[in-house]
Amino acid sequence: MEKFKYIKSTAALIAKENIDTDQIIPARFLKATSRAGFGENLFRDWRYHADGSLKEDFVLNTHPYPSKILVAGKNFGCGSSREHAAWALVDFGFRVVVSAYFADIFKNNALNNGLLPVQVSEAFSEVLIQKLKSNEATELEVDLDTQSIHIAGTEEKELFEINSYKKYCLQNGLDDIDFLLDNRSEIEAYEASEKKKSWVAFY
Amino acid sequence: MTSAKTLFDKIWDRHRVRSVEDGPDILYIDRHFIHEVTTPQAFDGLRKRGIGVLRPQQTVATADHNVPTKDQHLPIQEALSRKQVEKLTENCAEFGIELYGLGHPYQGIVHVIGPELGITRPGMTIVCGDSHTSTHGAFGCIAFGIGTSEVEQVLATQCILQKRPKNMKIEVNGSLRDDVTAKDLILYLISKLGTGGGTGHFVEFCGSAIRALSMEQRMTVCNMAIEMGARGGLIAADEKTFEYLKGRTFAPQGEQWEAALEDWKQLHTDEGALFDSVHTFDAIDIEPMITFGTHPGMGTSISAGIPHSEDPSFLSSLDYMNFQPGQQLLGHPIDYVFIGSCTNSRIEDLRAVARLAKGRRKADNVEVWIVPGSKQVEEQAKAEGLDRVFEEAGFELRQAGCSACLGMNEDKVPAGKYCVSTSNRNFEGRQGPGARTLLASPETAAAAAITGKIMPAHALTHPEHYNLSPA
Numbered sequence: 001m002e003k004f005k006y007i008k009s010t011a012a013l014i015a016k017e018n019i020d021t022d023q024i025i026p027a028r029f030l031k032a033t034s035r036a037g038f039g040e041n042l043f044r045d046w047r048y049h050a051d052g053s054l055k056e057d058f059v060l061n062t063h064p065y066p067s068k069i070l071v072a073g074k075n076f077g078c079g080s081s082r083e084h085a086a087w088a089l090v091d092f093g094f095r096v097v098v099s100a101y102f103a104d105i106f107k108n109n110a111l112n113n114g115l116l117p118v119q120v121s122e123a124f125s126e127v128l129i130q131k132l133k134s135n136e137a138t139e140l141e142v143d144l145d146t147q148s149i150h151i152a153g154t155e156e157k158e159l160f161e162i163n164s165y166k167k168y169c170l171q172n173g174l175d176d177i178d179f180l181l182d183n184r185s186e187i188e189a190y191e192a193s194e195k196k197k198s199w200v201a202f203y
Numbered sequence: 204m205t206s207a208k209t210l211f212d213k214i215w216d217r218h219r220v221r222s223v224e225d226g227p228d229i230l231y232i233d234r235h236f237i238h239e240v241t242t243p244q245a246f247d248g249l250r251k252r253g254i255g256v257l258r259p260q261q262t263v264a265t266a267d268h269n270v271p272t273k274d275q276h277l278p279i280q281e282a283l284s285r286k287q288v289e290k291l292t293e294n295c296a297e298f299g300i301e302l303y304g305l306g307h308p309y310q311g312i313v314h315v316i317g318p319e320l321g322i323t324r325p326g327m328t329i330v331c332g333d334s335h336t337s338t339h340g341a342f343g344c345i346a347f348g349i350g351t352s353e354v355e356q357v358l359a360t361q362c363i364l365q366k367r368p369k370n371m372k373i374e375v376n377g378s379l380r381d382d383v384t385a386k387d388l389i390l391y392l393i394s395k396l397g398t399g400g401g402t403g404h405f406v407e408f409c410g411s412a413i414r415a416l417s418m419e420q421r422m423t424v425c426n427m428a429i430e431m432g433a434r435g436g437l438i439a440a441d442e443k444t445f446e447y448l449k450g451r452t453f454a455p456q457g458e459q460w461e462a463a464l465e466d467w468k469q470l471h472t473d474e475g476a477l478f479d480s481v482h483t484f485d486a487i488d489i490e491p492m493i494t495f496g497t498h499p500g501m502g503t504s505i506s507a508g509i510p511h512s513e514d515p516s517f518l519s520s521l522d523y524m525n526f527q528p529g530q531q532l533l534g535h536p537i538d539y540v541f542i543g544s545c546t547n548s549r550i551e552d553l554r555a556v557a558r559l560a561k562g563r564r565k566a567d568n569v570e571v572w573i574v575p576g577s578k579q580v581e582e583q584a585k586a587e588g589l590d591r592v593f594e595e596a597g598f599e600l601r602q603a604g605c606s607a608c609l610g611m612n613e614d615k616v617p618a619g620k621y622c623v624s625t626s627n628r629n630f631e632g633r634q635g636p637g638a639r640t641l642l643a644s645p646e647t648a649a650a651a652a653i654t655g656k657i658m659p660a661h662a663l664t665h666p667e668h669y670n671l672s673p674a
């Protein structure tokens with residue numbers, strides 16, 4: 001997993017609420033058996049016509065900047081648990097998604113792939129959306145150390161929350177499996193413990 | 204401080220190996236279900252790390268998302284789908300995991316087979332790389348969907364790193380009207396609480412209306428808990444749960460059954476336990492429901508029609524559906540009916556549809572697919588003669604799989620067509636690019652199949668109150 005510390009970038013704006021993972025990557029593109037290449041079909045049905053030509057009015061086709069940040073309406077990533085949604089966003093080049101809130105499974109999937117979900121207040125989200133609508137060259141700064149998101153060149157700034165374990169993982173590019181594997185003896189001790197034996201899930 | 208605990212907390216605490224300081228808990232997982240779509244990358248991860256599956260006997264695999272629902276004895280036509288299913292077969296063989304693949308008598312949608320085989324049981328922790336894992340919560344266990352990295356964690360360590368969610372209680376009191384189903388109940392709750400209403404929470408459903416539901420109906424409710432944003436839903440086990448499980452293929456037997464029962468009976472929320480949030484509803488307020496938009500929160504009672512709103516997301520949703528604010532839904536012509544998915548593809552659902560279809564014929568303007576949730580449901584339906592009822596009605600009974608629920612396999616709804624579907628998601632393109640999905644109960648779907656329009660089942664039994672002239 002790639003480390004994350006600080007990013008300054010323009011941002012692509014999709015102001016829609018409830019962007020579900022079927023929009024981020026439709027099911028018919030989930031057939032690959034590796035993690036690579038999903039970016040090509042990111043927001044497939046919003047980005048392309050049925051014949052494969054680009055839709056001229058969709059932000060990822062019109063935005064003149066290679067943005068590392070996606071700003072979206074609230075409840076981003078709802079629906080299916082497909083991690084392919086996070087892979088597609090990362091593969092496309094995004095490192096940060098900003099929304100007033102995220103679906104729980106998506107949030108975990110993003111964090112497990114070095115994609116930072118920045119949850120902002122609805123008020124700040126509104127400021128951000130208006131700012132990006134009025135000037136698509138607006139740059140945002142996201143600093144994981146100070147847990148802050150800042151509209152560059154303005155006073156507009158907000159702090160965001162992140163669990164300190166997850167923060168540490170992102171800062172150091174570590175993933176959960178390494179951590180769990182290090183806990184293997186504790187897991188085995190738990191399996192053998194009275195606590196475990198006292199109930200009956202194993203029958 | 205009270206020591207009274209919620210059911211959710213009791214089960215969670217039993218499975219907590221330890222808490223990471225300022226971080227998540229290490230949660231032990233009893234059962235892991237896997238399918239072809241969300242696992243190939245997880246197995247590759249294991250190979251890259253040079254490690255195996257820690258407890259292969261606690262994982263069970265099936266092929267469901269990508270499989271055709273016709274001619275399952277033939278090789279899968281579509282190359283990529285076939286490859287994914289083959290990969291699953293290879294991975295299961297290599298890592299020693301039991302696979303109920305195509306052709307196996309236990310094959311089916313992962314959330315249908317777990318309960319019907321008695322693998323899903325009270326008090327367990329269950330995960331699967333699929334958001335509707337919440338279905339299993341109907342048995343009084345903690346069950347939730349995970350991503351592929353997490354699938355890899357569970358394969359490697361039988362544990363998952365997870366922040367403890369908050370507790371929400373949803374109490375539904377009173378009795379449902381005779382013409383109102385569990386599907387209407389959950390669509391109603393989501394329409395009230397919104398698709399983000401449960402974010403960060405695990406929901407315990409309780410109250411007399413929930414108690415009165417059969418196990419299969421409880422599964423329908425828990426299945427869609429995820430659609431209100433909740434991590435999962437659960438319902439405390441009771442006599443109905445025990446009755447359902449007794450004698451199932453992998454259910455405990457003899458002394459073990461007795462010991463299990465004794466334990467399961469302890470598994471309920473203590474009097475006075477505190478929830479982070481509580482919502483209370485009256486069952487009598489609920490009418491037959493249908494969705495009209497592009498997320499499951501956009502639902503209404505069939506008779507009420509589409510509400511008014513100026514919200515841009517709402518309007519763009521209606522635009523996709525080619526509906527107007529304030530429009531009546533009753534009598535609107537439809538093109539497809541899909542009865543299936545992990546929400547409503549069990550034998551009780553098929554029986555309910557057959558009851559309404561018996562002696563009737565589908566409308567000419569609709570195509571009707573009935574897709575059983577599992578091979579066992581399919582066999583049972585045939586044993587009960589439901590297949591003949593469907594055939595006479597012009598409904599097509601297919602073979603087990605996810606089918607038109609997600610537009611991934613061959614079963615897709617064409618662009619612009621309306622489909623009354625018993626599945627759980629009406630997202631843009633969910634049933635195929637441009638498809639327009641209307642979520643409803645199996646009973647409402649049956650009425651739509653027969654009348655060719657949006658109609659409640661009541662229209663079949665009381666036609667004098669409705670305009671049933673051909674669509």
Ligand code: SF4
Nearest residue numbers: 335544545605608609
């Ligand atoms: S039936 Fe639909 S919702 Fe259920 S597991 Fe299959 S694709 Fe997912």
